[in-house]
Amino acid sequence: MAGKYDDLTPAQLVELLEKRDRTKKLGLVWERDEIEADQAVDANFVTCRIVPDLSDKPAPWDNLVIEGDNFDALRWLRMTHAGRVKCIYIDPPYNTGNKDWVYNDRYMNRENRFRQSTWLEFLYRRLTLARDLLAEDGVLLISINDDQRAYLELMADEAMPGMRIGSFTWQTRAGTKGDGPYFSQDNEYVIAYGKPTFRFGGSLADQEKYSNPDNDPRGPWTSVALQTNKTRIERENSYFPVQNPRTKHWHPCNPNRVWPFLLRGMKGARGATFEDMFENDLILFSKEGESQKFETREELIEAIQSGLAHPYLKVDLPDLDFWIGKEIGLGTVRKKQFLSDLKEAKKPTSSFIRKLNEPDEDEDRIFVRSGMTGEGTREISRIFGHPAFNYAKPVSLIRELVRQSTGPDDLVLDFFAGSATTAQAVMELNAEDGGRRRFIMVSSTEASEDEPDKNICRDVSAERVRRLNASKDPRYADFAAAFAYLRTYEIAFEDLDYDLTPADAWVALEAMHDLPLTPYDPARPWTLHEGDHVALVLVDSFDNSLLDWLRGRDRQNLFVYAWAPGQIAQHLDGTDVDIRPVRDTLVKRFQN
Known part of the structure; x- marks a missing residue:
């Protein structure tokens, strides 16, 4: 199958490469030889x-x-x-x-x-x-x-x-x-x-502020504000009063930090509505039962100006007349936040x-x-x-x-x-x-x-x-x-068979299997390191004591390495042991 560059002349290919080199890209460009860099990683x-x-x-x-x-x-x-x-x-x-x-x-x-x-x-x-x-x-x-x-x-x-x-x-x-x-x-x-x-x-999270005064089966909770970082101008449809179903008192919305919920039946309502949260015993009213009432607009404005009205009521609000004659609940609308629901650091x-x-x-x-x-x-x-x-x-x-x-x-x-x-x-x-x-x-x-x-x-x-x-x-x-x-x-790769020592391999294998390092003993035909969850064996030369040690051992998380696995395997006839080649294993991981 012909490639898309097959019909180009050498001069055209050179021109294409030069154009690519001149093309600017978003980011940092520095002089580097990618081929040389790749070769350096596996040079030896x-x-x-x-x-x-x-x-x-x-x-x-x-x-x-x-x-x-x-x-x-x-x-x-x-x-x-x-x-x-x-x-x-x-x-x-x-x-x-x-x-x-x-x-x-x-x-x-x-x-x-x-x-x-x-x-x-x-x-x-x-x-x-x-x-x-x-x-x-x-x-x-x-x-x-x-x-x-x-x-x-x-x-x-x-x-x-x-x-x-x-x-x-x-x-x-x-x-x-x-x-x-x-x-x-x-x-x-x-x-x-x-x-x-x-x-x-x-x-x-400060767990000391979590408690369970009402024996809620969901566990310890704390009270958090039900507000967003949006104003009534930025999110107009989230600015509205809510009524406490128990007391029938009306609660104003903070015009600078509107509700994070909508009411049932409101356009765009998704997720938990105010009614959903109330029915699930998640809504709290601070100062529940306390209220104030103003019979005339003048009385309400005077209270606002003197600082006696609910702090969320302002003279310039478009719904000011709504509050005339209403029982206005004091305090704020809050929500239960359960300790068990915290998945991230506070x-x-x-x-x-x-x-x-x-x-x-x-x-x-x-x-x-x-x-x-x-x-x-x-x-x-x-x-x-x-x-x-x-x-x-x-x-x-x-x-x-x-x-x-x-x-x-x-x-x-x-x-x-x-x-x-x-x-x-x-x-x-x-x-x-x-x-x-x-x-x-x-x-x-x-x-x-x-x-x-x-x-x-x-x-x-x-x-x-x-x-x-x-x-x-x-x-x-x-x-x-x-x-x-x-x-x-x-070590040059062609010299590994001569220059890679058992001690070199032992250090690498222990590290590969997340074991603390131990000295290699060249006087022993095979070396063992038993950790909490893994057993590692390096066989330098076969010895019958290895067979004795292997009998009856759990094969799970047992790793046996040898320089000549085939020669060792013939001595282990009938034993289900996975013997891995030392040199090939290390080179494969090194070049991976």
Whole structure:
């Protein structure tokens, strides 16, 4: 079947491609080689190896610190943790052009007109990998300054289409004089991208205001106003009086916030009418039984002007004459709201981050609270005894973002870990609420020609967690986070049969099955890890003890891996065991 381009000459095809390249599109365009980018993801295989001497506390290790290029680490994590991370927080380099991060040595040049594109492509490749790690209710949070925010958001829209939630604004310092236009840039931002079912924690409804004084079988309830945010001018058909069927008193409608219901028989009535709600014992009348009555228009107007009439009655209302001679019910019309009907948090999370001691002035929102940049600097100095890392974010900022984004058993990732503030934030939350949140911190060495022995991951990221684990400071008394220290290695696919070790495979398989990591014992023919809900076996060479162990075992959630499954299977004749090939399984997941 002929294609639509088959009749075009080479010159016409070139012209068509050039026209496509010239065509503007809505959004951000940056210089990138899509073919090269796609090839880079699967250019080789990445493995992670445990460094026992740099790991902390005895195994099993629930938390990970990974040393290496975060592009490699993310490729490995996509193989092992896809769809399992609840919250990713990153504080990436801000593309200042200064040598404030290791990749400047290879990528950044202030005079390079492609500098922005290089930075965008650098982050784009990492965000597309990170996207695949998020759980279906997961969120990715990115810190950024005002200079790069617009570029980053547009690029992130490309990397994570349809996932944009919005952004937080937080105050980084108390205030400085602004250069040039005298504009003090005291704020930074945290932009948020979430999967379909993600919700920030908000604030739970105040259950103390729910009670059941009338023993309603539907349970505890509270009284809420029956009003909308529309005026009688905006929604004319929703402005009318209602009558209490019990007292026959008439109740006026608020002309500035009309009813959210209609009456039976009214044109356009859908859903529950006033009569429906009354019959279902949902309607409440505050001050029921109390009323006032005016026999003449003059008497009514005088009462309105003196403030003695019902506050919803105004002199300029078109239905003023209706109220003459009527028993006007005092109070307002309200509705029962049942605690059991609340499906969401009562107060949503605000996009403005407030200072730690700033008072609450808004009862309708819950605020993330954070210290300023100086808090991060002081915390680093307190833990290390000196400023071991520059520009660390305040722990309070990340702690409260993680609090709003996770539950007590969730997994948190930071692949620009730096000083591992995110790890401390997770430790603080767990100490506070008894949670079992886990973290994965990824950091490079940041070694350069000038500093070949520099290792930020080893000496700052991991060291911070080590010091917190061992600290005698009462502020860190309940902190505990055992971690495995991993180092990334690249292996050419054609060399996997020789260079991928059983220890490499064991780390990957444990991580794939959501098991804490344990050291691999090369002296054993097969290695076992039995978790609460899964049993994992890696067979290096067949041994009869494996048959003894398998007899009578429940096959559900039992996973057996072997380098040569066929050879092992012949020894297991008559046993219904699913044996999976190690190499093919890992490569398939890595390239998925």
